[in-house]
Amino acid sequence: MTDFEVTRAQFxxxxxxxxxxxxxxxxxxxxxxxRVAACLSQEWGERLITGWNKAGWMAQPRALxxxxxxxxxASPGHTVVGDTLSIKVYQALAAALALRxxxxxxxxxxxxxxxxxxxxxxxxxxxDRGHVLKTVAPEEVAxxxxxxxxxxxxxxxxxxxxxxxxxxxxxxxxxxxxxLAIWDLAHSAGAIPVDVSAARADFAVGCTYKYLNGxxxxxxxxxxxxxxxxxxxxxxxxxxxxxxxxxxxxDYRPGRGxxxxxxxxxxxxxxxxxxxxxxxxxxxxxxxxxxxxxxxxELFISLIDAHCPSVTxxxxxxxxxxxxxxxxxxxxxxxxxxxxxxxGVIGDFRAPDNLRFGFTPLYTTDQxxxxxxxALADVLDNxxxxxxxxxxxxxxx
Amino acid sequence: MTDFEVTRAQFxxxxxxxxxxxxxxxxxxxxxxxRVAACLSQEWGERLITGWNKAGWMAQPRALxxxxxxxxxASPGHTVVGDTLSIKVYQALAAALALRxxxxxxxxxxxxxxxxxxxxxxxxxxxDRGHVLKTVAPEEVAxxxxxxxxxxxxxxxxxxxxxxxxxxxxxxxxxxxxxLAIWDLAHSAGAIPVDVSAARADFAVGCTYKYLNGxxxxxxxxxxxxxxxxxxxxxxxxxxxxxxxxxxxxDYRPGRGxxxxxxxxxxxxxxxxxxxxxxxxxxxxxxxxxxxxxxxxELFISLIDAHCPSVTxxxxxxxxxxxxxxxxxxxxxxxxxxxxxxxGVIGDFRAPDNLRFGFTPLYTTDQxxxxxxxALADVLDNxxxxxxxxxxxxxxx
Numbered sequence: 139m140t141d142f143e144v145t146r147a148q149f150x151x152x153x154x155x156x157x158x159x160x161x162x163x164x165x166x167x168x169x170x171x172x173r174v175a176a177c178l179s180q181e182w183g184e185r186l187i188t189g190w191n192k193a194g195w196m197a198q199p200r201a202l203x204x205x206x207x208x209x210x211x212a213s214p215g216h217t218v219v220g221d222t223l224s225i226k227v228y229q230a231l232a233a234a235l236a237l238r239x240x241x242x243x244x245x246x247x248x249x250x251x252x253x254x255x256x257x258x259x260x261x262x263x264x265x266d267r268g269h270v271l272k273t274v275a276p277e278e279v280a281x282x283x284x285x286x287x288x289x290x291x292x293x294x295x296x297x298x299x300x301x302x303x304x305x306x307x308x309x310x311x312x313x314x315x316x317x318l319a320i321w322d323l324a325h326s327a328g329a330i331p332v333d334v335s336a337a338r339a340d341f342a343v344g345c346t347y348k349y350l351n352g353x354x355x356x357x358x359x360x361x362x363x364x365x366x367x368x369x370x371x372x373x374x375x376x377x378x379x380x381x382x383x384x385x386x387x388x389d390y391r392p393g394r395g396x397x398x399x400x401x402x403x404x405x406x407x408x409x410x411x412x413x414x415x416x417x418x419x420x421x422x423x424x425x426x427x428x429x430x431x432x433x434x435x436e437l438f439i440s441l442i443d444a445h446c447p448s449v450t451x452x453x454x455x456x457x458x459x460x461x462x463x464x465x466x467x468x469x470x471x472x473x474x475x476x477x478x479x480x481x482g483v484i485g486d487f488r489a490p491d492n493l494r495f496g497f498t499p500l501y502t503t504d505q506x507x508x509x510x511x512x513a514l515a516d517v518l519d520n521x522x523x524x525x526x527x528x529x530x531x532x533x534x535x
Numbered sequence: 536m537t538d539f540e541v542t543r544a545q546f547x548x549x550x551x552x553x554x555x556x557x558x559x560x561x562x563x564x565x566x567x568x569x570r571v572a573a574c575l576s577q578e579w580g581e582r583l584i585t586g587w588n589k590a591g592w593m594a595q596p597r598a599l600x601x602x603x604x605x606x607x608x609a610s611p612g613h614t615v616v617g618d619t620l621s622i623k624v625y626q627a628l629a630a631a632l633a634l635r636x637x638x639x640x641x642x643x644x645x646x647x648x649x650x651x652x653x654x655x656x657x658x659x660x661x662x663d664r665g666h667v668l669k670t671v672a673p674e675e676v677a678x679x680x681x682x683x684x685x686x687x688x689x690x691x692x693x694x695x696x697x698x699x700x701x702x703x704x705x706x707x708x709x710x711x712x713x714x715l716a717i718w719d720l721a722h723s724a725g726a727i728p729v730d731v732s733a734a735r736a737d738f739a740v741g742c743t744y745k746y747l748n749g750x751x752x753x754x755x756x757x758x759x760x761x762x763x764x765x766x767x768x769x770x771x772x773x774x775x776x777x778x779x780x781x782x783x784x785x786d787y788r789p790g791r792g793x794x795x796x797x798x799x800x801x802x803x804x805x806x807x808x809x810x811x812x813x814x815x816x817x818x819x820x821x822x823x824x825x826x827x828x829x830x831x832x833e834l835f836i837s838l839i840d841a842h843c844p845s846v847t848x849x850x851x852x853x854x855x856x857x858x859x860x861x862x863x864x865x866x867x868x869x870x871x872x873x874x875x876x877x878x879g880v881i882g883d884f885r886a887p888d889n890l891r892f893g894f895t896p897l898y899t900t901d902q903x904x905x906x907x908x909x910a911l912a913d914v915l916d917n918x919x920x921x922x923x924x925x926x927x928x929x930x931x932x
Contacts, residue, residue: 152580159584163579165580166576171572171580174571175571178563178567178808179563181751183549186556186562189751190560195752221619222618222800224773224798225622225798232661236660251774252774252785253773253774256772256777256787257771257772257773259786260769260773261770263633263770265662266664267663347800353804354800355592355801372657375654375656375657376621376622376650377653380649386649386885386886388649388652389652389656390653390657401619401621401622402622403742405752405753406752407750407751407804407808409752479585484585488783489781
C-alpha cells in the first residue's frame with residue numbers, strides 16, 4: 139500500500155502555496171538538488187569525458203526508460219528517454235507511416251494537444267506525398283477508423299478536459315482496420331494506470347515533467363511495441379541510434395530494438411533530476427494512485443458543485459472516464475486564474491475558457507482541495523478578477 | 536586582451552589530470568554547480584510552473600542563442616538554442632531541401648561527422664523522393680558543386696583531423712550554383728573565429744558541450760540567415776515554434792524568424808549550466824583565442840616531431856588550415872589512448888587509428904602540452920599499450 143504521507147515528504151512544496159498544476163510541471167523532489175549538484179561536481183567536474191561510461195551517463199536513457207516502462211505496462215527494453223515529446227511524436231508518426239506506406243490518413247481528434255497535431259502537419263508537409271491529418275470530435279474517433287488510416291494518433295487523457303480515451307478498444311479497432319496506434323501519454327503516465335502491452339499499443343510517447351516530476355525541460359520517452367522495434371525505420375537517424383555509434387561508420391545502420399529511437403547526446407543534468415523523481419515512483423503502486431486520485435477529484439467536484447455555481451464542469455462527471463485533472467469553464471477564466479494564483483492557489487488556464495486543476499496524490503491533500511475551492515469561491519463571489527475588493531469567506535468543509 | 540589565467544581560474548580542473556578533450560566535453564565552470572542548484576531550489580522549487588515566465592526559462596533559448604551568436608558572427612535574433620545537434624542538422628537540411636524543391640543532391644564530404652550524414656540518410660529515406668547524399672573527399676568538394684546540388688552540408692572543422700574548410704569560398708561557390716550551404720560548427724564555435732554573416736552561410740548548427748563548455752548533454756544551437764528566417768518551412772513544427780504557442784490553435788503557423796526553429800520544451804537545467812559557461816565566453820575575444828590556440832598546437836606538434844617519431848601527424852601542418860585540435864595516427868591508437876588516460880592525460884580515440892587532442896586556450900597551458908607529450912613519448916617508447924612495464928622518462932622541455 140503506497141503511503142502518500144511518505145511520498146509527500148519527499149517533495150519540496152513552497153510555503154503558503156496550494157499547487158494544483160503538477161499536471162503541467164511537477165514539484166521538486168527533495169533529493170534532486172543534491173543529486174544534480176553531485177552530477178556536476180563529482181561526475182562532470184571530476185570524471186569529465188569519462189563520465190559517459192564511468193558515471194553511466196550513456197546507459198541512463200535505457201535505464202530511466204525501463205523505470206518509466208513499469209508505470210505504463212511496457213516490458214523492459216522497450217522504452218527509452220530523450221529529446222522532447224514533440225520530437226518523440228515525430229519519430230513515432232514517421233515510423234508508423236513508413237510501416238503503412240500505402241495509406242495516407244493520420245486520424246486524430248480535435249482535442250489532441252496542439253503540438254502533436256503540429257508535428258503531424260510538419261511531417262506531412264515535409265513528406266509531400268498526399269498524407270492528410272484528419273481530426274474529428276473525440277467521441278467520433280471510432281467511427282472514422284477505416285482502411286485508409288495509416289496511424290491513429292491520440293492523447294489518452296485530454297489535456298484540457300481530462301477525458302480518457304479507451305486505449306485498448308480504439309487500438310483493437312485500429313488494428314482491425316490495418317492501422318497502427320500511437321498513444322501520447324503526457325497526461326497518463328503517473329496519473330492513471332496504463333498498460334501499453336495489454337492494449338497492444340504500437341507506439342507510446344510522453345513527457346516526464348508533469349506527473350512524473352522530472353523537472354522543467356525533463357526529457358521525453360518513447361515506447362515501441364516489440365513487434366515493430368526491430369523493423370521501424372527511424373526518420374531521425376542520429377548517431378546514438380546507430381548499431382555501433384563509436385565505430386563512426388559512413389552509413390547508418392539502425393540499432394537493435396528501442397536503441398534506434400535514440401538520436402543525439404542525452405541531457406545528463408536533466409536525467410540526474412529525473413532519476414530522483416523516479417526513485418519516488420519506484421515505491422508507488424499505480425492502483426493506489428488511481429484510487430486516491432479519484433477521491434481527490436470527487437471531493438473537488440462535489441465542493442465546486444456546492445460552492446461555485448457560476449462555473450461549469452468541463453471534465454467527465456463519471457470518474458471512470460476522467461484522468462487526474464478537472465477543468466472548469468468560466469467566461470473570465472484567464473482573469474479568474476490570475477486572481478487564484480495571486481492567492482497562492484496555482485492551477486492553469488487553457489484557452490478559450492478552461493480553468494485546469496491537476497490532482498497528484500503523491501503530494502496533494504484533502505486540505506489542499508478544500509483550500510483551493512475556498513479561494514475559488516471567494517474569487518467568483520466577489521468578482522475579484524476585475525474588482526480587487528475582498529470579503530473574507532469561511533473555509534469550505 | 537583576453538586574460539587566460541583569469542579564464543582558467545573559472546574552471547574546475549581535476550587534480551593530476553591533463554585534459555586535452557575539451558573538444559569533446561569541456562570542463563565544469565566553477566559557477567555552474569551553484570547556478571544549477573539555484574535553478575532547482577529557488578526557481579523550480581519555489582516558483583514551480585511560474586518559473587517559465589518569472590524565472591525567464593521561456594526566454595532563455597533566444598538569450599543564450601544571441602550570446603553564442605556573437606561568437607559565430609550572427610547578428611542578434613538569428614540564433615536559438617535547443618534539442619541536440621543531430622536534430623538541428625535535420626531541421627536545417629529539411630528546410631534547405633524545401634527551399635530548393637527541384638534539386639535532389641545533398642553534397643557533403645566523407646570526413647563529415649557521421650551523425651550529420653546519418654541524419655541526411657534518415658531524412659532522404661523519409662522523404663522518399665529520390666534525393667541522394669553524395670559524399671566526396673574533403674579536398675574535392677568544390678569541384679562537385681553543380682546545379683543539381685540542393686544543399687552543401689559540411690562541418691567546417693573536421694572532427695578527426697581538424698582540417699578547416701573555407702566556409703566563405705565554398706558558400707560562395709554553392710550560391711553561384713544556386714545551392715544553399717549548411718555549416719556544422721561543432722568543432723568551430725569557441726575554437727576558431729567564425730563569421731557566418733560575412734560568409735553568407737544559409738544555416739549553421741553546432742553543439743555547446745565541446746569548446747563552449749556547456750556540460751554533458753547541453754543543448755545545440757541553430758542559426759538561420761535573415762533571408763531565409765521567415766520563409767524556411769520547419770519540418771519539426773513543434774508548439775514552441777508556433778506563432779502563438781499558448782493560443783493552442785488547431786493549426787500550425789510558424790513563428791517569426793528563428794523562433795520557428797524552436798520545437799518542444801527547452802531543457803531548463805542544462806540551460807542554467809550553459810549560462811555560466813557563456814558568462815566566461817562573454818569576456819573573451821575570439822582573435823585572442825585563435826592566436827593562443829595556434830601557439831598551443833604548434834608547440835604540441837613541434838614536441839611530437841622531436842619526441843614521438845612513431846606517430847604520424849593526421850592534421851594539417853599549416854596552422855592556418857587547422858582548427859584547435861591535433862590528430863596523430865598510430866596503428867595501436869586505441870590502446871595507446873587507454874594507456875595515456877591511465878596516466879592522467881585525457882585525449883580521445885577516433886576510429887580507425889586517430890589519437891585526438893584538443894587545445895582549449897581558456898584553460899590549457901604550455902605545461903599541459905609538455906606533460907602530455909612526455910606521457911605519450913613514454914607510452915610509445917615503452918610500448919606500454921601491451922606491456923605495463925614503465926621506464927621513467929625525463930620531462931620534455
